[in-house]
Amino acid sequence: MLKTEKVEVMNLHNAMRGARNPMNSWARSDSYFDENGQYVLGENDLSLAVRLRKAGSDHRKFLRQVFVTVDITAPMYWWKEFDTYKVGTVANSTSTMHKITSVPFELNHFSCDKMDEETIKHMQAVVDYLEELRLKYLETKDKQIWYDIIQFLPSSYNQMRTCTMNYENLIGIYAARKNHKLDEWHMFCRFVEELPYAKELITL
Secondary structure (H helix, E strand, O other): OOEEEEEEEEOHHHHHHHHOOOOOOHHHOOOEEOOOOOEEOOHHHHHHHHHHHHHOOOOOHHHHHOEEEEEEEEEHHHHHHHOOOOOOOEEEEOOHHHHOOOOOOOHHHEOOOOOOHHHHHHHHHHHHHHHHHHHHHHHHOOHHHHHHHHHHOOOOEEEEEEEEEEHHHHHHHHHHHOOOOOHHHHHHHHHHHOOOOHHHHOOO
């Protein structure tokens, strides 16, 4: 399971202005903001952007200035893979260490969408035991019980992080992960494909 919310793409207009700096070609810029405040690339600017994108990372520096912010909810086993992308990405997560006992454990807090019925039964037993431990911890504040929870917590536990990255990051992530075994990466790649001008600037 992977869910994306509160998506915002920022700074495309400034990035495109910078893309024209090397040739002092600002007068050829034909992009504009529409009635909804969305930045629309004109024919000239889109053509330039695509040419720079295809020319390689040295020439498409402007894509490092197009920022994406998104809230991603995903299981810990997916976050471990996402965490390999450290350069140019920032993420603030909900705190497992500080808030793990603040709400009751329920099955829908875990990614179980690929489990069969038998495994779901065992998973429910795990969730029930985690809730038992949580209640004991709230009553006693015993750090041993807290450690039991932290170390017993399955990697299918879902965590939400607010992430910021840029289009250059997404070029690399998309290329590396679009054929990955994990369905969560396919969900992430579909999110990327829906970003403004993704077809022209990221996924081509």
